[in-house]
Every structure is written in structure tokens, then in C-alpha cells.
Amino acid sequence: MPNRNLRIKVCGMKYTENIEDLLLLQPDYVGFIFYEKSPRFITTQWAVFSSIFKQGTSKVGVFVDEEVEVVLQKVTDLGLEMVQLHGHETPQICHELKDSGLTVMKAFRVGEGFDFSQLEEYVQCCDFFLFDASGANPGGNGHRFNWNLLQGYEYQVPFFLSGGIDLEHLDEIKALRLPQLYGVDLNSKFEIQPGLKDVKRVQEFIQKLRA
Numbered sequence: 001m002p003n004r005n006l007r008i009k010v011c012g013m014k015y016t017e018n019i020e021d022l023l024l025l026q027p028d029y030v031g032f033i034f035y036e037k038s039p040r041f042i043t044t045q046w047a048v049f050s051s052i053f054k055q056g057t058s059k060v061g062v063f064v065d066e067e068v069e070v071v072l073q074k075v076t077d078l079g080l081e082m083v084q085l086h087g088h089e090t091p092q093i094c095h096e097l098k099d100s101g102l103t104v105m106k107a108f109r110v111g112e113g114f115d116f117s118q119l120e121e122y123v124q125c126c127d128f129f130l131f132d133a134s135g136a137n138p139g140g141n142g143h144r145f146n147w148n149l150l151q152g153y154e155y156q157v158p159f160f161l162s163g164g165i166d167l168e169h170l171d172e173i174k175a176l177r178l179p180q181l182y183g184v185d186l187n188s189k190f191e192i193q194p195g196l197k198d199v200k201r202v203q204e205f206i207q208k209l210r211a
């Protein structure tokens with residue numbers, strides 16, 4: 001069976017009109033970067049954003065080694081449905097966030113020699129994992145990693161595939177046979193500039209993935 005039902009997360013959105021255009025495509029998740037060093041760091045007034053979201057698309061806050069209190073405050077203020085932790089957050093931090101009722105996704109950078117057993121202590125406290133590539137920044141590097149390495153993943157926690165995903169990878173993604181693969185995460189390869197997505201290219205990806 002081809003991977004037609006994969007969820008779509010579009011990450012690093014920044015501009016109101018661009019978000020409105022994207023929402024017409026009904027992505028499952030839209031990610032906002034709350035990491036000041038990222039060129040996708042969200043600076044637009046959130047009040048504008050929160051009013052344009054429709055049912056069916058979840059707002060994801062992406063944090064890097066942020067204080068739990070700060071994360072929780074953002075969740076409350078902005079109505080985030082999920083938090084994506086992209087730093088060195090411990091299982092304890094994930095537990096704290098999950099115990100407060102949040103959906104938690106922990107990101108890991110996968111490369112040669114990646115030890116999947118380190119995920120064991122995250123299994124109980126994460127709803128999702130996100131597998132990304134390494135790079136100079138904690139995320140949004142536009143690099144792919146060797147997806148064959150994911151054959152070594154043996155836990156039940158569903159995961160998002162991430163890292164440099166582009167239109168040219170569609171066939172390969174559809175052909176992946178990874179039982180826990182839940183969704184794909186699109187970011188820099190679909191950008192006109194950091195934080196501004198080429199919505200037509202995202203649309204092409206979604207249509208072709210579902211076709």
C-alpha cells in the first residue's frame with residue numbers, strides 16, 4: 001500500500017497572508033518557530049494569526065531548550081495544540097509537558113551510527129517523534145539524512161519524517177515501508193525566503209502525495 005494517508009506538517013510559517021493561503025490546502029499541522037536565532041522566528045502579532053485558523057489544522061509550537069514555564073505560557077496564550085521540542089530536552093521535561101495535557105513531539109537528528117535505543121526513555125512521554133537531519137542549526141537546515149537508517153526504529157511511537165524534503169522525494173516517500181511513519185514535515189525546500197512558503201509547490205506536493 002502506498003503512503004497516501006501521511007499527515008502533512010508545514011513548518012516555519014511567519015507571514016499572515018502566506019498562512020491564510022496555506023490553510024486553504026488544509027495541512028494537518030502548521031509549525032511556528034519560537035527560537036530567536038532562527039530566520040523563521042515568529043515576530044508577527046499572534047492575535048492576527050490565531051483568528052485565521054480553521055478546524056482540522058493543528059498549531060504546533062517549535063521550541064529549542066526553552067523553559068517549561070515559557071512553553072506553557074505560549075501554549076496558553078496562543079492556543080497551541082502540540083509542542084515540538086528541537087533541542088536537548090530530557091524525558092523529564094517531556095513528561096512535565098505531557099502531564100500538563102499537551103501533545104508532545106520530540107525531534108532527533110539522525111545520522112550514521114544513530115543509536116535508536118536512546119529513544120527508549122522517551123517512549124512514555126512523547127506522542128510523536130520527528131526524525132531530522134543534522135546541520136549547523138537545530139532545525140531547518142535543508143539537509144536530508146539516510147532514510148534507510150529508519151529501518152532500525154522499533155518502537156510504537158509514530159513519527160514524522162523531516163529534513164530537506166522536496167518535491168523530488170515524493171516517489172521515494174510513497175514507497176517507504178516504515179510502519180510507524182505518520183507524517184512528513186515540509187520546510188526550507190518550499191520557501192521563497194525563510195518563513196515565506198511557495199504555496200503552489202506545497203499544493204503540488206500534497207496533491208501528488210494523495211494521488
Ligand SMILES: O=C(O)c1ccccc1NCC(=O)[C@H](O)[C@H](O)COP(=O)(O)O
Pocket residue numbers: 011012031033035038039040062063064086132137138139140141142143162163164165185186187188189
Ligand atoms: O526551521 C527552523 O528554522 C528551525 C529552527 C530551530 C529549530 C527547529 C526548526 N525547524 C523545525 C522543523 O520542524 C523543520 O521543518 C525541520 O527541521 C526540517 O527543516 P528542513 O530541513 O528545512 O526541511
